[in-house]
Amino acid sequence: MPHESNIVHCDGPDSPHAFDIVPLQPRNGMLDARCPICRGHGQWNTEIDLVSFRCKRAICGHCLGAGWIETGDDPVAVADIVMTPEGYPKWITAYVEKDETSDPDRS
Numbered sequence: 001m002p003h004e005s006n007i008v009h010c011d012g013p014d015s016p017h018a019f020d021i022v023p024l025q026p027r028n029g030m031l032d033a034r035c036p037i038c039r040g041h042g043q044w045n046t047e048i049d050l051v052s053f054r055c056k057r058a059i060c061g062h063c064l065g066a067g068w069i070e071t072g073d074d075p076v077a078v079a080d081i082v083m084t085p086e087g088y089p090k091w092i093t094a095y096v097e098k099d100e101t102s103d104p105d106r107s
């Protein structure tokens with residue numbers, strides 16, 4: 001028997017099979033809203049075989065794979081690009097806090 005496959009390529013989270021067999025991410029309690037880009041999945045298929053369901057996936061850059069995003073004032077991890085001393089752009093994860101002094105847990 002030849003190996004059957006039906007490979008579909010997905011251009012992004014709007015593609016028809018982008019979320020096939022991709023589980024929804026559990027809400028971690030810190031974050032407020034389901035990510036509008038990946039709709040709570042945190043990742044999507046860039047390529048999926050509809051016979052074997054083998055797939056390649058991309059991590060959502062908006063929520064960094066968490067599936068949920070912060071909408072309030074809590075510190076939130078965001079992807080940012082910095083320039084290294086060598087002059088190359090580099091992706092980092094930055095934690096943004098809107099106003100540290102207003103945090104009641106801090107004395």
Ligand SMILES: [Zn+2]
Nearest residue numbers: 035038060063
């Ligand atoms: Zn997302």
